[in-house]
Amino acid sequence: MRWLIHLFPLPALVIYTLFVVYPIFSAFLYSLYDWNGIKRGVFVGLQNFITLFTVEPFNEMFWNAFRHNVFYFVVEMIVQNGIAFGLAFLIYRKIRGSGFLKIAYFMPRLLSVIVIGFLWKLILNPNYGALNSILAKIGLEEWTRPWLGDPDTALLAIILINSWFGIGFAILIFLAGLQSIPEDLIEAARLDGATGLRMLWKMILPLCMPAITIMTIFTFIQAFEAFELVYAMQGSMGEPFYSTDTLAVYFYRMAFSSGAGDVTLGLGSALAVVLFFIVGSVSALSLYLMRKREVQH
Amino acid sequence: MSQFRFRYVASLVLTAVMVVTGCSSGGTETESVGGQGGGQQVTLSMHSWRVEDTEGYKAIIKAFEADHPNIKIDFKPFKATEYNTILNTALQSDSGPDILQLRPYAPGIALAEAGHLEPLDNVPGISTIPKDVLAAATGKDGKVYGVPLSLNSTQFYYNKKIFEQNGLQAPKSWDELIATAKTLKEKGIVPISFGAKEGWLLSLSHGVIAPASYSGTNYLDKLLKGESDLKSAEFLQSVQRMQELIPYFPENYVGLELNDMRTLFATEKAAMFINGSFELEGIKKLNPDLPLDFFPMPTDDGKQVLTTWVDGSYAVNAKSKHKAEALKFMEFMATKKFGELFANQFKRISAVPGVSTDDPLVNKMAELSQSSATPYLMVVSFAEGKPTTKQTLENALQGMYLGKLTPEQVVEEVQKSAATWFPPFKK
Numbered sequence: 001m002r003w004l005i006h007l008f009p010l011p012a013l014v015i016y017t018l019f020v021v022y023p024i025f026s027a028f029l030y031s032l033y034d035w036n037g038i039k040r041g042v043f044v045g046l047q048n049f050i051t052l053f054t055v056e057p058f059n060e061m062f063w064n065a066f067r068h069n070v071f072y073f074v075v076e077m078i079v080q081n082g083i084a085f086g087l088a089f090l091i092y093r094k095i096r097g098s099g100f101l102k103i104a105y106f107m108p109r110l111l112s113v114i115v116i117g118f119l120w121k122l123i124l125n126p127n128y129g130a131l132n133s134i135l136a137k138i139g140l141e142e143w144t145r146p147w148l149g150d151p152d153t154a155l156l157a158i159i160l161i162n163s164w165f166g167i168g169f170a171i172l173i174f175l176a177g178l179q180s181i182p183e184d185l186i187e188a189a190r191l192d193g194a195t196g197l198r199m200l201w202k203m204i205l206p207l208c209m210p211a212i213t214i215m216t217i218f219t220f221i222q223a224f225e226a227f228e229l230v231y232a233m234q235g236s237m238g239e240p241f242y243s244t245d246t247l248a249v250y251f252y253r254m255a256f257s258s259g260a261g262d263v264t265l266g267l268g269s270a271l272a273v274v275l276f277f278i279v280g281s282v283s284a285l286s287l288y289l290m291r292k293r294e295v296q297h
Numbered sequence: 298m299s300q301f302r303f304r305y306v307a308s309l310v311l312t313a314v315m316v317v318t319g320c321s322s323g324g325t326e327t328e329s330v331g332g333q334g335g336g337q338q339v340t341l342s343m344h345s346w347r348v349e350d351t352e353g354y355k356a357i358i359k360a361f362e363a364d365h366p367n368i369k370i371d372f373k374p375f376k377a378t379e380y381n382t383i384l385n386t387a388l389q390s391d392s393g394p395d396i397l398q399l400r401p402y403a404p405g406i407a408l409a410e411a412g413h414l415e416p417l418d419n420v421p422g423i424s425t426i427p428k429d430v431l432a433a434a435t436g437k438d439g440k441v442y443g444v445p446l447s448l449n450s451t452q453f454y455y456n457k458k459i460f461e462q463n464g465l466q467a468p469k470s471w472d473e474l475i476a477t478a479k480t481l482k483e484k485g486i487v488p489i490s491f492g493a494k495e496g497w498l499l500s501l502s503h504g505v506i507a508p509a510s511y512s513g514t515n516y517l518d519k520l521l522k523g524e525s526d527l528k529s530a531e532f533l534q535s536v537q538r539m540q541e542l543i544p545y546f547p548e549n550y551v552g553l554e555l556n557d558m559r560t561l562f563a564t565e566k567a568a569m570f571i572n573g574s575f576e577l578e579g580i581k582k583l584n585p586d587l588p589l590d591f592f593p594m595p596t597d598d599g600k601q602v603l604t605t606w607v608d609g610s611y612a613v614n615a616k617s618k619h620k621a622e623a624l625k626f627m628e629f630m631a632t633k634k635f636g637e638l639f640a641n642q643f644k645r646i647s648a649v650p651g652v653s654t655d656d657p658l659v660n661k662m663a664e665l666s667q668s669s670a671t672p673y674l675m676v677v678s679f680a681e682g683k684p685t686t687k688q689t690l691e692n693a694l695q696g697m698y699l700g701k702l703t704p705e706q707v708v709e710e711v712q713k714s715a716a717t718w719f720p721p722f723k724k
Contacts, residue, residue: 037385039411057684126549127557146552149494151699236378237496237688240551241695256382264683 024276030269037255037265048270058267065238065245072159072246073223080163081215084170089200091171092178102175106168113165117232120161124148148233151243158244162229166222170215177211178204213290217283224279227252247275339622340369342394343611344387346380353642360638361629368622370396388413388614395617396626399443399610401433403680408612409434409442415613416440420624422631429672430648433607443610444630445648447639450662451505451604451673454562454570454580457588459486467592471509471538474595478545481568488545490567492553493698496691499539500675502571503694504604505594506542507535508671512596517671521678523721527712536704540697551698563587574662575608578644591658593665603665606673607648682718689714 031048034041053059087105091098108116123130126146135143147157181204189203205212227248230238236253238245255268345354354372362369373394375383381400387393393413399405408414417423418441423431426445434443460466463484468474478488493499511517511531519525520532547553547561562570563583570580580587593603611630613623629635636649644656646663653660672678679686693710696702702710716722 036407037382038407038413039389125557126552127547127561144549146494146549149492149549149552151701235495237692239494239496239695241692241699241701257378267683 027269027272027276030265031273033266035264035266035269041266044266048267049274051267052270052274061242061245061250062247062271064242065247065250068155068244068246069224069226071155072162072226073220075156075159076163076166076219076223077216079160080166081170081219083163084167084215085174085212087167088171088174088178089204091175102171105171108165109168113228114232116161116165117229120157121148121233124157149240151241154234154240155244158229158233162222162226165229170219173211173215173218174208177208180211181207209290213287216290217286220282220286221279224248224275224282247271247278251275338367338369339619340371341396341617341619341623341626342371342373343396343398343626344380344384344394345372345374345398346377346609347398348374348376350374350643356642357635357638360634361626364629365622365625368625370626384408391616393614393616395614395619395623397612397614398446399434399612401445401607401609402677405434405443405610405612406436409436409440413615414442415615415617415620415624416442417444417613417624417627420444420627420631422628425650426631426648427650430607432677434610434612443612444627445607445610446630447608447643447648448574448605448646448663448666449608449673450574450646450666450670451501451572452574452591452593452662453505454572454576454589454591456562456565456568457590459565459568467590469595469599469601470597471595475541475545478542478569482545487547487561487567488569489542490558490562490570491542491546491550492555492558493551493695494554496688496695498555498558498572499694499698500687500691501573501673503535503539503690504673504675505571506538507532507674508602508604509594509596510535510538512598512600512602514671517674521721526722527715528708532711533704533708536694536697536707539694540704543698559583574646574659577656577658589658591662593669600669601665602669602671603662604673605646605666605670606676608645679715679719682714684714686711686714686719 032043032045034044034047051058052062084105087101091102111119124132124147126132126144126149129147131147132144135141145153148154185207186199186203189199194203225248226246230244230246230249231252234240234244236249236257238249238253251268251271254264254271351372351374358370358372380398381404384393384397388408388411399408399414423441423444430445430448431441433445435441455467459481463480463486465477465480468477481488491502516525516529516531520527520529525531547567553561558567558570558572559576559579560583561567563580565584565587570576580589593601595601611627613620613627617623631649633649633652636647636652637654639645640647640652640654640659640663641656644654644659646659646666650667653663675687675690679690682689684692690707690711693702693707697704697707712722
């Protein structure tokens with residue numbers, strides 16, 4: 001009966017194949033057809049990919065969304081991961097109430113993204129939102145604005161909300177990295193005269209590299225697949241004026257956006273394939289490069 | 298133990314297979330009911346994107362079932378934004394419903410062209426519905442594929458009390474409209490409840506305002522024949538007028554959504570609200586005591602126009618196993634009896650001519666939609682392209698309100714989009 005043990009992964013494997021592997025391959029296949037979502041049209045080879053990158057307005061929309069994804073990544077790295085590392089370090093040094101802080105920072109993570117989007121939409125509402133009211137009350141009247149309706153602030157607002165949402169998770173990862181540093185190594189460095197910033201820069205950061213690598217790749221994947229929060233707050237058009245469009249939202253709009261007659265499943269699938277390659281290759285490459293820089297201990 | 302495990306795996310696999318083959322529960326079922334006159338009882342499935350109409354349809358379906366005891370109808374609505382995807386998937390896997398709600402104009406007609414729909418030309422009653430109403434569900438082959446349900450109209454709603462208190466009347470020209478708005482603004486009232494955050498509301502408002510710039514169908518004929526285009530002086534003026542209204546919009550209007558706009562108007566903070574007949578119920582629910590009225594868009598030659606289009610039709614699945622019974626329901630939908638039930642149930646203008654309701658505003662809309670209607674151009678004629686010309690207009694208008702595009706650039710974009718697919722512009 002021992003062979004039965006090999007059956008255990010089967011359900012997971014079946015589900016994984018059906019819902020992950022199969023869709024990836026079918027997306028590859030769909031990307032080669034001219035398809036409006038109703039009836040599969042003719043085989044067009046790589047035409048969808050060519051259209052995506054050379055025909056207006058598709059190419060403009062692609063690069064516009066791509067830039068937003070890059071911006072998403074950069075801001076999250078600086079704001080979310082920067083602050084998270086600082087906080088993780090404080091908790092690691094066991095300041096007062098660090099146990100409570102750990103829980104408090106993780107709290108937003110417990111809410112669903114849709115709830116978060118709805119909450120912040122209320123807070124940022126230009127007419128009765130809390131943020132504008134507070135700004136007006138403390139004498140910063142000229143700072144009030146339609147945060148989500150202004151293309152200069154809409155995307156940044158969404159990314160900052162996402163950082164607030166993700167900070168607890170980043171802290172946990174960094175904290176795990178910090179706590180895995182052997183005490184004797186730190187002790188030895190201290191005996192050699194390393195203190196403060198020097199200690200952080202020369203010892204702690206390099207020893208934390210595995211956690212930083214993981215978090216960077218997580219952040220990259222998350223930034224390039226940014227969808228839920230944008231969709232919850234701005235809908236599938238990336239409004240206003242495509243200022244919050246990301247590749248995933250653009251994909252959704254092309255492949256599924258209902259109500260309009262412009263569904264282009266073939267083109268949408270081509271974009272999904274491109275997105276798959278961007279995320280896959282960059283993740284693999286950075287994993288390889290950053291592994292090399294990690295200090296073994 | 299091992300038996301349990303096998304069942305577990307088997308049930309997982311089975312579930313997965315069912316998910317993949319998909320939606321089969323939405324298909325047709327036949328049950329034979331013994332004893333009821335020996336006849337076969339048929340259950341028709343009916344799909345719609347109007348979840349909010351579920352209760353209303355119960356009453357309508359009851360009336361139909363009373364006349365046709367052998368037919369039962371299972372009304373199944375889906376979320377509007379997911380309806381097309383669900384329907385397309387079901388139709389392709391041959392498990393579609395017997396009766397389905399059809400999006401008006403291009404997107405719905407595409408289903409007919411893919412061979413999924415049954416022609417309805419021979420259904421009694423169809424011929425009583427005007428041709429331009431049937432156009433919303435008429436294929437390029439000239440056959441009718443859907444029974445139109447209702448007309449939508451868009452107009453300026455206004456607060457009668459605020460108008461009276463300030464000695465104002467429904468404007469009769471563009472200049473009067475601007476003067477009215479100015480007076481209201483001076484009195485500290487938001488003249489027009491408006492928001493630019495949701496694109497579809499921009500094309501909708503443009504649909505109301507634009508016809509005054511090209512009063513008469515003369516321009517439309519020329520435009521649709523390709524003798525004029527969207528960069529013409531008339532169309533440009535319609536976009537300029539959208540810009541001219543900016544001072545009369547609420548503060549921070551670029552960040553406002555439909556909810557905010559509706560609330561401003563229903564709580565009497567704003568005097569006017571450009572929106573559709575389909576908003577009537579929503580406004581009344583928010584504030585049943587609102588002294589509500591509407592005026593159609595005044596044109597410069599002293600006339601007025603109400604922008605209308607057909608909102609959805611019902612069609613029969615070409616692969617339905619119970620076509621005869623489904624066609625009976627189509628026949629019912631083309632009757633005055635259905636029109637009256639529908640209009641009263643949903644406070645909407647029925648597509649069946651000559652139907653009146655117990656709501657005076659709906660009756661006024663229905664009357665005007667027969668005497669002074671103008672088509673909602675972006676939905677009726679320019680809802681194609683990838684992205685659609687309608688979407689392009691929405692986006693460009695949003696750009697204009699954000700100060701990124703001039704009206705000239707807006708019409709440039711719109712024309713460019715239409716030229717990629719609109720046959721008369723292609724040559």
